[in-house]
Amino acid sequence: MADVVLKNVQKSFGRAKVIHGVDLDIRDGEFVVFVGPSGCGKSTLLRLIAGLEDITGGDLFIGGERVNDLAPAKRGIAMVFQSYALYPHMNVYDNMAFGLELAKSSKTEIDAKVREAARLLQIEALLDRKPRQLSGGQRQRVAIGRAIVRYPKVFLFDEPLSNLDAALRVQTRIEIAKLHNDTRATMIYVTHDQVEAMTLADRIVVLNAGRIEQVGTPLELYHHPANLFVAGFIGSPQ
Ligand code: ADP
Numbered sequence: 001m002a003d004v005v006l007k008n009v010q011k012s013f014g015r016a017k018v019i020h021g022v023d024l025d026i027r028d029g030e031f032v033v034f035v036g037p038s039g040c041g042k043s044t045l046l047r048l049i050a051g052l053e054d055i056t057g058g059d060l061f062i063g064g065e066r067v068n069d070l071a072p073a074k075r076g077i078a079m080v081f082q083s084y085a086l087y088p089h090m091n092v093y094d095n096m097a098f099g100l101e102l103a104k105s106s107k108t109e110i111d112a113k114v115r116e117a118a119r120l121l122q123i124e125a126l127l128d129r130k131p132r133q134l135s136g137g138q139r140q141r142v143a144i145g146r147a148i149v150r151y152p153k154v155f156l157f158d159e160p161l162s163n164l165d166a167a168l169r170v171q172t173r174i175e176i177a178k179l180h181n182d183t184r185a186t187m188i189y190v191t192h193d194q195v196e197a198m199t200l201a202d203r204i205v206v207l208n209a210g211r212i213e214q215v216g217t218p219l220e221l222y223h224h225p226a227n228l229f230v231a232g233f234i235g236s237p238q
């Protein structure tokens, strides 16, 4: 069970305030997509939820627990970045197993989880390869696999497809949708691609300069944009 609730969440870097009091209620199992122009605070919001940045104001709850001061590893989340950040000297299997070894899982348990994730992502044949022997799309699947093996309650994705070519983007997007279907985990996904947002989201959060402009289903935003900014961003007819 992991709903994610933000209450008046704020973030400043020095004197620069980049998140201005965000209120948001993400339901357990929901797929929520953050969209907005470059620099509007999408990555910062994800990093606050992940615990990679300290919150300067407000409260953050995951699964009902206030996590403002909880270490990232204890939040039950896993994050997939735009750059795959695999360990170049380790093969695919070890890249996926690494976090579990740190968490002191047993060898049998680690093996079962890695093979299950590899099956889900259809990368079983690649387990012995090094990252340099993989295509961009395969690397990103390994990065997703590394998140899956931790059985997170919440997945955070920061523009996971933006380094892939168009065909791979579509294929990986479909796999992420399937992953959501299979796991029913809560997913929070950042993109500046309108098609990705419209196809993946249960609800879309439109951000602008550190504030929420509108939250709604893709159809609500498309047909009833709150303002010209949202209409422009979602591509609503004007
Ligand atoms: P987005 O992901 O929507 O492109 P970011 O969350 O990366 O936007 O950035 C939001 C704002 O916060 C930007 O103005 C950016 O320059 C600033 N910012 C992000 N990280 C830092 C940091 N570590 N130090 C100072 N400013 C930062």
Ligand code: MG
Pocket: 042, 043, 044
């Ligand atoms: Mg970003």
